[in-house]
Amino acid sequence: MVALNEWQERLEETALAPVRRTGPRFWALVAFLLAVIGWGAYAYSVQLRDGLIVTGMRDRISWGLYIATFVFFIGISHAGTLISAILRVSQARWRTPVTRLAEFITVVALICGASFVIIDLGRPDRVLNVFIYGRWQSPIIWDVLAITTYLTASVTYLFVPMIPDLALFRDRLSGKTSRWRSGLYRVLAIGWNGNVTQRRSLASAIGVLMILIVPIAVSVHTVVSWIFAMTLRVPWDSALFGAFFVAGAIFSGISILIIVMAILRRAYHLEKYVTEKHFVYLGYLMATFAAIMIYGNISELLVHGYKFAEGVEFHFRQLFLADFAPLFWFYLVGGLVGPIVIALLPATRNVRGMVAAAILVTLAMWIERYVIVVTGLRVPLMPYEPASYAPTWVEWSLLAAGLALFALLIAVFTKVFPIIAVWEVAEDHEATVGASGIARPAALETKN
């Protein structure tokens, strides 16, 4: 009993530590990220002033880096919902230390992803046209509806399991932190004290959300894929696109989760709770989805290549032999085959190996989105010379700013909210060591 209480005390201290102490390295990181975002803001002001002519996009290749990054961010947003919800539904106990991070990645990635659509518009005020002139028949409207619903559900899904931990912060940091922070925890904890009625309401809300969030998340990336698949372009002419995009989203979501986990584990000394086991298990999941992606690619390329409809020859040439060959081969070999090899080899089946695999996957999946977007528009619709596209400094700057915003929001989150689901980890630990009759710690109850 004493040992269990001590264990929980250490867990709570670990969760509270990032909020209690902030070193100069954190502020240096924030300053650097703000500088990158500031540079991005300058680039955006140039784009607003001069128009989209400052980008590499023209009339024939009218989507580029922005839309590829939008799809990438929406993809990694599946880290939280699908990974967390699926593992919760399947009652995988090892999930508990990673779910909170995964859920927050979802919300942040959705915010960053949605902003790239507005950046791509050129005139941000024209986003209102979607609501004024939008048609139910358009996949663009489905996309707006799906992403809005997904963002709302994801914020809810992040918040609900956090309520007991917010109450813990409210109680443990009372009088020891700033007034705004105390007020924030008091409001967000919504009067939680862990009584039976509250626990019942919390359990039913989580139970409903973890089931609801899965079809919403699947629908979001399916609809994103339909924006391409429902356009009359040879490379996008595929009924497989929805499933392919969802698999790719989970794949990239797992990779970004591994990277963020590794950084925060090192920064906040979470080694005791986020162990090598978590990296290896997520690595297995990543390898499984790499295999699914390989299957999807073979199916897609073989069917298109066998029929070889008009335009496919040009498309295959640009993918395998010409302009986009280095990127596409890196995606196939480095991003899909590489992670499977890393996960299978005992020598690389560790934290470093999985992080290396995750970096490969993240790069490869961004490249995949870029290749899908640009090559799809590059195939000529009429017998004219194919157009070319190269992102300009404005686009690269805004991509850097988007990634910096993603990192900044996560960094700030770790300083305000509990990064570990304390009560869930405690329950998991209790189930592991408390089976021999040790009294249950009040994991869901708050303490003075």
Add this chain to the structure above:
Amino acid sequence: MNVIARRTVRTVIGFVSVGVVAAALTGPVLASHVHVNATVPSDGTLGEMIRMPVALQAQDGAPLQGTTVVFYLHAVFAGVTGQAEIGRAVTDETGVATLVYRPRLAGHHELRMEYVTPGEGTVEEVSTAFDVSGGKQLYRPAARLDIPGINGGLLIAVLATVWSILLWVAFRFIAIARAGGEAMTPGQHKTG
């Protein structure tokens, strides 16, 4: 001597100037060896075919066969104004070139027809105008299949269901907040 020379130069310049002006004014007339008669109807209906016959005759009244006539419409698109080619037709043995055109925009249209005169090889043109009335929707999908129930209503129903469930979750928050006030025990206290 100087006075005589000066007067001579002035006189020559004067004659040359008058000659140049006269040639400039009469040039197109002199160059035009073709008699044109465009019998484009003065009005039409949006989406319906309009026949645009143009008859070309030589000065002696003989029909000009085999001359290509290019038809342009004055158009404004995306803020850009210009001449849009809408078609070409070749004159037949009666000297008539006919373009059949389906107007896609209601309003007043200025039409310009351009051809190359036989022999001389100069480009000549003639203009006319016509009005198009009507507000018909010209776009027709190539295929259409109505499956009962698969429509915007279904989308709204799905959305309404999802948002209703999210609203139900919001009510759980209220339940948690209310229970927090009711179930305080002496061992616990509200902080913050």
